[in-house]
Structure formats: C-alpha cells, structure tokens
Amino acid sequence: MQLALAEIRRRRGRWASITGAVAFIVFLVLVLAALADGLFIGSTGALRNSDADALVYSVDGRRSLVRSQLPLAMRADVAAVPGVADAGALGVLLATATSADEAIDIAVIGHLPGHPGEPTRRSSGRPLGSGERFVGLADESLRDEGVALGDSVLLTGSSQPIEVVGFVSDSQYLLADTLWVTLETWQALRSEVRPETIGRGDVVQAIPFTVTDGVTVATVGSAVDAALGNTETVTTDEAILSLPGVEQQASTFTAIIAVSFVVVAIVIALFFALITLEKRGQLAILKAIGSSNILLLRGVLLQALIATVAGYGLGFVLSRLLAFVLPAAVPVEFLPRTALTLFVATIVMGALGAVFSFRRIVRIDPASALGGEA
Amino acid sequence: MTAINVDDVTKIYGEGHTAVRALRDASLELRDNEFLALLGPSGSGKTTLLSVIGGLLAPTSGRVTIGDTALAGMSKKEQTRFRANRVGFVFQGFNLVPFLTARENMTVMGSISDAPRSEIEARADQLLDELGLTDRKNNLPEQLSGGERQRVAIGRALVTDPDLILVDEPTASLDTELGTQVVRLLATEIKTRGKAGIMVTHDLRMVEYTDRTVRILDGELLDEA
Known part of the structure; x- marks a missing residue:
C-alpha cells in the first residue's frame, strides 16, 4: 500500500494524465446520461x-x-x-x-x-x-x-x-x-x-x-x-x-454509455499494461526481495481505485459546471440515482481494466533480478 | 553454526540438445559470521548459485539448507516468505524503487516482510546512521550518488535482520574507490551482525575484505584458502 500510494504521490504527472482521461470519459458519460434522463423525463x-x-x-x-x-x-x-x-x-x-x-x-x-x-x-x-x-x-x-x-x-x-x-x-x-x-x-x-x-x-x-x-x-x-x-x-x-422515440432514445443512449465504459476499462488496462512493462525490472526486484503477487496486485487495484474515484469526481464536477452554461431549452436532468450507478460502473470498469495487468505481473520471474538482467 | 549448506547441487537449464549445465555437483558450507567471495568470470554459474541459495531458483538436483530450513519442496509462496524474512539481497546496479526516498526504500520492507513495522523503522534509522545516510534519508534515488544508492541498497538488505546476505556484483556500477568503500562497509555490517554473507564478484581487489574466496568455473566450485 505504501508503495502504491508513494508512486501516485511522486509520479503526479502520470497519474494526473490517467485521472484526466477517466475524468473526460466520465464527464461525457454523465452529460449523455443527463441528456438521456432529461429526454426521458420530458417525454414521458x-x-x-x-x-x-x-x-x-x-x-x-x-x-x-x-x-x-x-x-x-x-x-x-x-x-x-x-x-x-x-x-x-x-x-x-x-x-x-x-x-x-x-x-x-x-x-x-x-x-x-x-x-x-x-x-x-x-x-x-x-x-x-x-x-x-x-x-x-x-x-x-x-x-x-x-x-x-x-x-x-x-x-x-x-x-x-x-x-x-x-x-x-x-x-x-x-x-x-x-x-x-x-x-x-x-x-x-x-x-x-x-x-x-x-x-x-x-x-x-x-x-x-x-x-x-x-x-x-x-x-x-x-x-x-x-x-x-x-x-x-x-x-x-x-x-x-x-411513446414515439422514447424507447429508441433510451437504447441509443444506453449503447453509447456502455461503449464509453468499455473505453474506461481499455484506457485503464492500457495504462497499467504500459507502466507494468516499464516497471518490469523494478517489479522483479520487489518480488526477489519477497513481495508476494497478492501484495503487488493489491497495489495495482488500489491505484486503479484512486484513479477512477478521482477521475469520476473531476468528471462529475465538470458535468455540473456544464449544466450552468447549457441553455434551459436543453433537456438535461442530473439524477442522483444515475450518478450513483455510473460511479459504481466506473469503479468496476477501472478494476476490470487493472485486472488485465495481473497476468503480466504474476509472470515476472523474481530470479531475473539477479545477474543484472532486470 | 552452519548457516548455509549446499550439497551436491546441479542446475540444468533447458532440455535435450539445448540443455545447459550451469552448476555441476556444487557443494559449499558457510558458518554464521562468515563473508564469502564467489569469484568467477561471466557465465561461470555464480549468479545461478546465488539464485539457488536465495530461494529464487530450484536446483535440478541436490539440497540447499539455510540454518535448519531445507529449501527443497518449498512452494512458491513459502519461497517468497523465506526471501522476505530470511534473506537480504543487494543487486547489481542499484535497483532502488525510484519513487521512494532513501528511508522509504528501507522501510518498505515493513509491508513485505513479517517483521513489525515499528521494528523495521527503528532499524532503518539505525542503519541510515551507520551507513552515513541520515542527512540523505529524505532524498529520492535520483538525488543520490552511486555510492549512496548502493549504501541504501545495503540498508534495505539488512533492515529485516535476515540470516543471510546475498550480494550480486555490488561494485559493477562504481569506480574503484567507491566500490572499495561500499564493500568494506558491507563487510563491517555483515560481521558486526554475525550474519553469513556471499558476494558474487569478478573483481579480485574486493576479495581482501572477505573471509574466504571460492572460485567458480563452468559451474564447478574450486575451493581456495
């Protein structure tokens, strides 16, 4: 845990970029969901x-x-x-x-x-x-x-x-x-x-x-x-x-939102794949000195959790700011229930994305730390 | 007391035509409070022997006993616990975690080994003092000189109070003067704590700080006084 947290603290730029990427997608999803809810409420x-x-x-x-x-x-x-x-x-x-x-x-x-x-x-x-x-x-x-x-x-x-x-x-x-x-x-x-x-x-x-x-x-x-x-x-x-258009609107928005969540998982997966690759040597050393796979995987999950929670928070604030500048005629409805559902979905997709790097971490051979191979 | 007992260990990599015999019937005994230099050219099998003793590689045949613990038959998980609690590694190059400070690179063992964190922290402060790093404890590795980084690595190896210190080419990235300093420091730390230590090196100048030298060539140990 100490390792995972220190990495975020001392590599702020890189974690800001992944948080920013998640925030951007969350912002998009929240606005889409608010539009979908607004249309549904206004139509029905x-x-x-x-x-x-x-x-x-x-x-x-x-x-x-x-x-x-x-x-x-x-x-x-x-x-x-x-x-x-x-x-x-x-x-x-x-x-x-x-x-x-x-x-x-x-x-x-x-x-x-x-x-x-x-x-x-x-x-x-x-x-x-x-x-x-x-x-x-x-x-x-x-x-x-x-x-x-x-x-x-x-x-x-x-x-x-x-x-x-x-x-x-x-x-x-x-x-x-x-x-x-x-x-x-x-x-x-x-x-x-x-x-x-x-x-x-x-x-x-x-x-x-x-x-x-x-x-x-x-x-x-x-x-x-x-x-x-x-x-x-x-x-x-x-x-x-x-009602004309209601079901079509709902399914169109649901499809766009679902695809966006897949993108969240892919972005997190790629990010962790990249930093795992980059840290291969360091991970081999950590495993050689006795870090268990569980310890390292827990760290990755914690990092994914922090990145997605922070990304969600930022995206949430941005979407609310947008609501202030949108003309009243645009039917947006920010429902707490939708926000909560999307929060859970963001966390789950982030964790799923992180899980993709597990196999890569488990496969790193601690013996490669010796002999200057790492 | 016997700290390390390597009995007739053979390690073969690969199979059939491509099989490479990295260790041939190697036997070695080391007492507590003994610092041994393992001297050999590259490809001689010295790293393989160090990996087998450190529980990183399973031998093809033969037995390794550390204190009263036989390494044979350990699960991967048990090997990991063994390394975390009973072995201190100093690697070639520096190999510190780049985003942890000097002190944190030592105290991180508090979450890796089973030793209580308070104990690790107290020992880390003592080691920082002994290794002359107290002023540098809040610096990141990139802010430290090569010699300082290798001293932090020594501190990390000792902070769990392991039975055994395994050192892989500690002077590879240092000039002669710094290398000598580091090895002398290493010898002092190992001897004052009564640990058993093995240092792999191909640098003859470093052997004077050890108690004993064993040469290795093509996977065979050649004892030397």
Missing part, C-alpha cells in the same frame, strides 16, 4: 405521473395518443369490464401559444378530473372541478415561459383564453409543456384549433383505467380488448415506452 411525464394502470387505444392508433381515436361512449364499456376499478378519458391537442412574442409548443391534454389519467403531482393552486370550462393546470415548465398562477394562455387559432388555476410538476408530453384541462374544455378548443375535427362526435384518444385489488393489469387488459374488440390495451409502463 404525462403518462409516468398518471395514476392509471393501463390505457386503451384503438388498434389503428398503434399505441399513439395522437393517432388513436375512440368514441367517448366506450368509457362506460371499459368501466363495465370485471376488474376495472375506474375509467377516465384522455385527449391530446398539440397547439402553440404566444408568450412574450415567442411561440411555445403546448400539449393541451383533456381529461376527466377525479378519474384515471389526471396528473398526480400538483405543486400549487387548486385542482380542476369536474366539467369546469376554460381553466387549466399548467406544467411547471410553463413558468419558465413566463406563465404565472392566474395568467391566461391563449392558443393560436382559439378565441377562448384558459386561466391557469394551478401548476403540476413533471407532466410533460414529448418535450412539450402541458396544459391540463377538462375534457369539455379540450373538445371546445379542439374544434377551434383543428376545425377539421368538427363533426367527428365525442371522440377521445385513449381510455385510461385503474384495476381493482387482486387482479393483474394484463388479465384485465385482455378482458377489455375481448369485450370491446378493435382496441389495444397496454399497461402504463408499456405506453410510456411506446
């Missing part, structure tokens, strides 16, 4: 923070809240299926609003207050009353656009402003800020903003429902599809992954 809040266990879509809607079309009357059919505790309704209207001369994308989500599908994280203001018209709950992200409690939001193409009576957090839909209104308001806005939908009758886009205790969501979902025909029922988790 509307469904993730819903109390629904499952959603019913039309089959031709292919699990898309925007494509799916179902008659509102079906809500009663869903509620009548054994195992369904309660059913709601969801409609999405992608619109724009103007605030401070800037157009903002807003997803107006119509729902039935008090029934499945409503946002669960109210942060301020009051809840919506059933059937209440032209009032809404705004996502916290709209605050950044200058919307405050009591303000009104006017959608492009609509004559009816919507008064913000409360805020909900983490309820975004596909990175758009959301405005939660009653189904009645949503229908009125839809016919103004999308006149082509007039005359289609009472159509909603999904029917979220909760199940009673003691039944599985999948079983009830199958029962719903069997009873209604021409519907596809998916659990809320499945619905989240079926």
